[in-house]
Amino acid sequence: MTKKKYDAIIIGAGIIGNCIAYELALKGFKTLNVDILSGSGFGSTSGSCAVIRLYYSTPEGVALAREGYYYWLDWPRYLNVSDPDGMAYYKNTGAMVFKSEVNNNLVNVMASLDKLGVGYLELSPEDMKKYLPNPDLRAYFPQKLMGDPEFGKPTGERINGAVYVSESGYVSDPKLSTHNVEMAARNVGADFLFNTEVIDILKKERHVSGVALKNGTIIESPVVVNVAGPHSYLINRMAGIEDQMNIKTRALRVEVAHVPSPEGVDWENTGLITSDSDTGVYTRPEIGNHFLIGSEEPKCDPPEYVDPDNYNLDFTDQARTQVMREAMRIPDLPIPNRSQGVVDLYDVSDDWYPIYDKSSLPGFYLAIGTSGNQYKNAPAVGAFMSELIQRCENGMDHDTDPLQYRMKYINHTLNIGFFSRNREINKDSSFSVIG
Ligand SMILES: Cc1cc2nc3c(=O)[nH]c(=O)nc-3n(C[C@H](O)[C@H](O)[C@H](O)COP(=O)(O)OP(=O)(O)OC[C@H]3O[C@@H](n4cnc5c(N)ncnc54)[C@H](O)[C@@H]3O)c2cc1C
Numbered sequence: 001m002t003k004k005k006y007d008a009i010i011i012g013a014g015i016i017g018n019c020i021a022y023e024l025a026l027k028g029f030k031t032l033n034v035d036i037l038s039g040s041g042f043g044s045t046s047g048s049c050a051v052i053r054l055y056y057s058t059p060e061g062v063a064l065a066r067e068g069y070y071y072w073l074d075w076p077r078y079l080n081v082s083d084p085d086g087m088a089y090y091k092n093t094g095a096m097v098f099k100s101e102v103n104n105n106l107v108n109v110m111a112s113l114d115k116l117g118v119g120y121l122e123l124s125p126e127d128m129k130k131y132l133p134n135p136d137l138r139a140y141f142p143q144k145l146m147g148d149p150e151f152g153k154p155t156g157e158r159i160n161g162a163v164y165v166s167e168s169g170y171v172s173d174p175k176l177s178t179h180n181v182e183m184a185a186r187n188v189g190a191d192f193l194f195n196t197e198v199i200d201i202l203k204k205e206r207h208v209s210g211v212a213l214k215n216g217t218i219i220e221s222p223v224v225v226n227v228a229g230p231h232s233y234l235i236n237r238m239a240g241i242e243d244q245m246n247i248k249t250r251a252l253r254v255e256v257a258h259v260p261s262p263e264g265v266d267w268e269n270t271g272l273i274t275s276d277s278d279t280g281v282y283t284r285p286e287i288g289n290h291f292l293i294g295s296e297e298p299k300c301d302p303p304e305y306v307d308p309d310n311y312n313l314d315f316t317d318q319a320r321t322q323v324m325r326e327a328m329r330i331p332d333l334p335i336p337n338r339s340q341g342v343v344d345l346y347d348v349s350d351d352w353y354p355i356y357d358k359s360s361l362p363g364f365y366l367a368i369g370t371s372g373n374q375y376k377n378a379p380a381v382g383a384f385m386s387e388l389i390q391r392c393e394n395g396m397d398h399d400t401d402p403l404q405y406r407m408k409y410i411n412h413t414l415n416i417g418f419f420s421r422n423r424e425i426n427k428d429s430s431f432s433v434i435g
Contacts, residue, residue, distance in 0.1 A: 019382025041178025047344030071379035095168030
């Protein structure tokens with residue numbers, strides 16, 4: 001049995017695992033990322049829509065997204081490396097968020113944007129027509145499933161308008177961006193081990209002491225970080241801490257549809273991000289002049305919690321329902337016979353806010369429960385998780401005196417205790433991918 005030693009082991013080489021590794025390595029930690037897959041970002045990060053948007057229902061959500069946004073603007077300088085595979089880039093499109101009953105007509109969202117000084121425009125239904133190709137702006141809420149005879153029938157003459165946030169867009173290639181971070185981390189001394197499964201979390205004298213790998217190797221470290229995405233709860237079980245957290249995580253199966261733009265519409269270059277809580281879908285321009293259509297988890301849709309090692313990879317009615325919902329808004333949208341797009345997993349927490357925290361096992365840390373909406377925040381999370389880990393290892397008690405982290409781009413202090421594993425369920429959450 002081989003034994004190796006590191007200052008910190010990170011389980012997972014997705015966008016968040018790699019960003020934590022890079023920031024820890026910058027602080028002088030000798031790190032190792034272990035991933036069962038064959039490269040960086042091959043897990044749920046590869047399925048990400050990589051939408052970068054600043055609207056969240058809480059000021060903390062907005063603050064973290066805004067800090068993350070600046071890292072993406074600054075990407076090559078932040079990473080300070082050149083990747084032979086190329087660099088991912090951020091494309092600004094703007095985002096239109098529809099007002100509806102579901103989001104309390106965006107009252108909380110606008111208050112949170114105001115608090116953080118994020119600019120936005122309030123649009124009337126008439127104004128919205130400038131941004132969308134020949135839209136139907138009638139109300140359809142509450143959402144229904146396709147089998148419902150009322151599906152697709154309007155319920156009101158007009159929706160209530162929208163908020164347009166110009167600082168919004170998407171990253172060209174989430175997998176490539178994760179590889180970019182791997183290159184940056186290696187450049188400052190980090191190691192990566194792929195095709196390797198962690199099967200146990202080791203402890204010595206009630207402190208984490210390393211991990212056991214399926215190939216029989218033991219790797220020792222006083223710090224282990226769970227960034228295993230949809231497998232996070234399984235890693236917590238190995239560590240024996242799952243029962244000692246108030247907020248739990250689970251794997252949720254989701255489908256994202258790609259459909260062509262209406263004829264004559266250059267959506268790839270002129271389109272924007274939409275979040276339509278009236279019909280229950282979000283969209284993004286997709287390469288190939290497509291609309292990418294995801295779900296905002298309307299109440300009528302049954303959530304599909306699954307075993308992350310055994311779930312259906314084929315499209316079901318989910319993707320088609322999303323396309324039909326978007327076609328209510330954009331009636332010229334072509335509806336292909338066969339579904340195309342992505343089937344993947346979210347690592348969902350009980351209140352759809354992430355857990356960024358220590359745990360009840362000294363030396364074992366958590367960056368989990370990212371609930372389909374934390375790609376955008378990954379670099380900012382890497383920065384504060386590395387500080388959290390360094391400070392806790394130096395004796396800070398984050399549970400009683402949580403880290404107050406000064407974010408460098410927006411010069412704002414974020415109470416990291418907000419993301420505690422032991423918080424009460426956040427009632428201000430949308431309990432959906434919107435966070
Ligand atoms: C369809 C979809 C759309 C999304 N859209 C957006 C969006 O538009 N904007 C946004 O901000 N966020 C979005 N997200 C969320 C975002 O992609 C995730 O929050 C983020 O990618 C999570 O990164 P991660 O590093 O935590 O996890 P992952 O990328 O899942 O990485 C975890 C890694 O851990 C590895 N692992 C697990 N168990 C083990 C083990 N026992 N041993 C070794 N390795 C292990 C896995 O192989 C995996 O590579 C979306 C997610 C999905 C699925």
